[in-house]
Amino acid sequence: QYVPGLTGIKDRGNEIQIGARVTHREIERSATLTDRVPILPTSARHIAHAQIRTRGTLGGSMAHADPSGEWPTVLLALGATMHVTGPHGDRTIAADDFFDGPFTSTMSSDEILTHVTVPTMRTAWSFQEAALKAGDYGLALIAATGTPRDGVLTDLRISVGAAVSSVTRLASVERILVGVPLTAALAEEAAAVASKAVTPISDIHGSSDYRRKLVGSLVRRAVVELKNGA
Numbered sequence: 588q589y590v591p592g593l594t595g596i597k598d599r600g601n602e603i604q605i606g607a608r609v610t611h612r613e614i615e616r617s618a619t620l621t622d623r624v625p626i627l628p629t630s631a632r633h634i635a636h637a638q639i640r641t642r643g644t645l646g647g648s649m650a651h652a653d654p655s656g657e658w659p660t661v662l663l664a665l666g667a668t669m670h671v672t673g674p675h676g677d678r679t680i681a682a683d684d685f686f687d688g689p690f691t692s693t694m695s696s697d698e699i700l701t702h703v704t705v706p707t708m709r710t711a712w713s714f715q716e717a718a719l720k721a722g723d724y725g726l727a728l729i730a731a732t733g734t735p736r737d738g739v740l741t742d743l744r745i746s747v748g749a750a751v752s753s754v755t756r757l758a759s760v761e762r763i764l765v766g767v768p769l770t771a772a773l774a775e776e777a778a779a780v781a782s783k784a785v786t787p788i789s790d791i792h793g794s795s796d797y798r799r800k801l802v803g804s805l806v807r808r809a810v811v812e813l814k815n816g817a
């Protein structure tokens with residue numbers, strides 16, 4: 588926490604830059620993010636409890652790449668860019684290329700994450716989490732973002748976490764929702780497609796069958812919220 592230069596939330600116009608050392612609590616309370624990328628403060632409130640949110644950082648959570656962590660799912664849905672540095676210089680990693688399985692990222696062991704940039708134009712969004720109780724890790728997470736244009740969403744991204752062994756996009760669901768008016772019937776169809784598309788994990792907190800149903804329900808809710816933002 589004493590490495591300088593990894594802090595701050597900066598509005599760069601089309602994107603917001605968030606330092607790796609920024610805590611979950613800072614994101615939760617950021618007026619800039621509440622105004623510009625509200626899915627971030629909203630989902631931050633689902634991370635454990637205030638004590639954890641005050642210590643845990645965006646960079647630590649992303650480097651940890653826990654599929655049950657809120658940030659991996661949300662940053663994948665936002666299409667964020669990870670900025671890393673190491674002995675061989677600086678490079679960027681798109682969210683689509685950042686996760687390499689459970690608890691594994693594509694950063695090298697000699698690299699650190701310095702900051703993350705998130706686009707500001709994906710103004711339709713939804714974050715859905717099912718947890719046994721408030722503050723617990725979720726059993727299933729769904730994050731969705733899109734760019735509204737003429738009543739439909741372009742460039743839709745929907746990701747799933749917690750129910751699966753590694754965060755992943757629901758490409759088959761994105762395909763049926765992009766560029767068309769979102770209706771209740773389409774929300775039902777999206778839920779069914781999502782349930783079929785995932786390979787859920789099973790553990791003491793929830794069976795794979797239960798998580799499959801949760802994923803469907805959360806996708807249905809996400810589509811309804813996206814419709815309101817389109």
Ligand SMILES: Cc1cc2nc3c(=O)[nH]c(=O)nc-3n(C[C@H](O)[C@H](O)[C@H](O)COP(=O)(O)OP(=O)(O)OC[C@H]3O[C@@H](n4cnc5c(N)ncnc54)[C@H](O)[C@@H]3O)c2cc1C
Nearest residue numbers: 607634635643644646647648650651656657699700723724
């Ligand atoms: C009781 C408890 C409940 C929790 N519940 C949740 C929850 O509901 N949801 C959730 O998302 N998280 C949860 N967490 C995780 C927590 O929010 C932190 O994100 C996580 O513990 C990482 O902590 P940290 O940011 O201090 O990183 P650290 O513990 O310092 O680091 C984690 C790992 O990442 C590496 N690392 C850290 N920063 C960087 C960087 N900038 N570049 C490269 N590597 C780096 C470290 O070397 C280490 O290997 C919980 C944690 C606890 C203890």
